[in-house]
Amino acid sequence: MGLPEEKSDQKFTYIDYKSWPENERWELIDGLAYDMSPAPSSRHQWISSEISRKIGNHLENSSCKTFSAPFDVMLSIFPIQDENKIDTIVQPDISVICDPSKITEKGCLGSPDLIVEILSPSTSKRDLNEKFGLYEKHLVKEYWVVDPGNRYIQVFHLIVEIKKDGKKEGKYDEGTLIPPADWHDTNTIAESLVLDGFKLDVKALFDSLG
Numbered sequence: 001m002g003l004p005e006e007k008s009d010q011k012f013t014y015i016d017y018k019s020w021p022e023n024e025r026w027e028l029i030d031g032l033a034y035d036m037s038p039a040p041s042s043r044h045q046w047i048s049s050e051i052s053r054k055i056g057n058h059l060e061n062s063s064c065k066t067f068s069a070p071f072d073v074m075l076s077i078f079p080i081q082d083e084n085k086i087d088t089i090v091q092p093d094i095s096v097i098c099d100p101s102k103i104t105e106k107g108c109l110g111s112p113d114l115i116v117e118i119l120s121p122s123t124s125k126r127d128l129n130e131k132f133g134l135y136e137k138h139l140v141k142e143y144w145v146v147d148p149g150n151r152y153i154q155v156f157h158l159i160v161e162i163k164k165d166g167k168k169e170g171k172y173d174e175g176t177l178i179p180p181a182d183w184h185d186t187n188t189i190a191e192s193l194v195l196d197g198f199k200l201d202v203k204a205l206f207d208s209l210g
Helices: 042-058 124-128 130-137 202-207
Strands: 026-029 032-035 065-068 073-075 088-090 094-097 107-109 114-118 142-147 152-162 168-172 176-178 189-191 199-201
Touching (some): 042 065, 042 114, 042 202, 124 130, 124 142, 130 142, 152 189, 176 189
Parallel strands (some): 073 107, 114 142
Antiparallel strands (some): 026 032, 026 088, 065 094, 073 088, 094 114, 142 152, 189 199
């Protein structure tokens, strides 16, 4: 296909994206293409599967659904006139969607309620910068950043402001770091506000890695 890791001199849309080979993983952020290779490490995948499993168990009797990458999340400013013109398609490690109308055969059309991204050397800058701003802009209610190297999870909650014209704008709070630097004598439980009652023991998660 000939695209470099990031192609900055050309903008793409969903119609381009869906024509690319199925064995290649890409994301589009405001029309720019980002290569998702190489595949995540075994540690990355194990952490993702563990968190996804725990969330799935918690949501067993809920209308909310959990999806793991590769799963397309198509973000657009509503109302969507033509999905082929959508220029932002991401594949979060974990997406939780509580509005069934957003789930299509192609993926999620609109913002998930909760997104989890697991940092890796090749994606950490994008997860902490471009995607942070992107999820904030598109009103993702809760964003969890998992750092396996430093053994912490940071949970961001969206604060929504309604403007005079009725439009909503969101901004994430400063985030709760779990566990904090002096975690030895502190709580190590990450808790979701979006998924009522969901809690994750961060220390136990990372300790289980060995």
